[in-house]
Amino acid sequence: MEENQALQTEQPTTQPQHLPKRNLIRALFPLIVGIITFVLVMNVTNTSSSFNFLVSKEDKQYLSAAEDFICKILKNPYSATLHDSYIVEKDSYGRAIVYLDVTAENSFGGTVRNKFYVCILEVDNNGGYKHNGEFSYCEITDTGSAGDIGLTYLKEINNWGNPK
Numbered sequence: 782m783e784e785n786q787a788l789q790t791e792q793p794t795t796q797p798q799h800l801p802k803r804n805l806i807r808a809l810f811p812l813i814v815g816i817i818t819f820v821l822v823m824n825v826t827n828t829s830s831s832f833n834f835l836v837s838k839e840d841k842q843y844l845s846a847a848e849d850f851i852c853k854i855l856k857n858p859y860s861a862t863l864h865d866s867y868i869v870e871k872d873s874y875g876r877a878i879v880y881l882d883v884t885a886e887n888s889f890g891g892t893v894r895n896k897f898y899v900c901i902l903e904v905d906n907n908g909g910y911k912h913n914g915e916f917s918y919c920e921i922t923d924t925g926s927a928g929d930i931g932l933t934y935l936k937e938i939n940n941w942g943n944p945k
Contacts, residue, residue: 839904840868840877846910847879847899850917860886864894869932872942875903878935896921898932900939913939 836844844866852858865882879901884894899918902911916938919931936942 842904842906842908842910843868843871843877843879843901845908846901846904846912847881847897849910850899850901850912851881851883851897854918855883855885856888857886860892869898874943874945876939876941877901878932896928898928898935900935900941902939902945 848863848866852861855861862884863881864884865880867880869878869880871877877900879899881897881899882894883897884892887893897918897920900913901917902913904910916935919935921928921931
């Protein structure tokens with residue numbers, strides 16, 4: 782009889798304890814606040830690498846094409862530091878205007894910070910792109926009225942909003 786009793790084992794019948802919803806929310810609150818704070822800080826600093834995971838593949842191709850184009854016109858492309866880049870506008874014919882804020886060395890070895898609008902006519906999946914050989918970019922002093930004039934002229938020359 783004792784042998785039978787020794788062989789019989791019982792499984793615990795306790796149910797796993799679940800946190801009430803209120804406690805779960807309290808537990809996740811610091812994580813949610815942390816994520817919101819991170820997003821706000823990254824949005825304020827807004828460097829070219831900020832939220833890179835939110836940019837579409839096509840937009841990344843336009844940004845990469847504009848950076849490549851500007852590096853080709855710089856005197857010392859290896860000294861270039863990109864501070865900010867974003868797509869200003871896209872038309873329905875595959876063109877995009879990209880804003881770039883770049884610091885690089887000039888011909889005299891001095892460091893200069895320049896801002897550009899670059900018009901990319903189209904991009905392909907292999908990293909290639911097309912631009913207007915005559916007028917693909919304009920250097921701007923600011924994004925205010927002078928930048929608006931340059932942007933308007935850039936669009937005009939590149940047949941913005943019209944079929945190719």
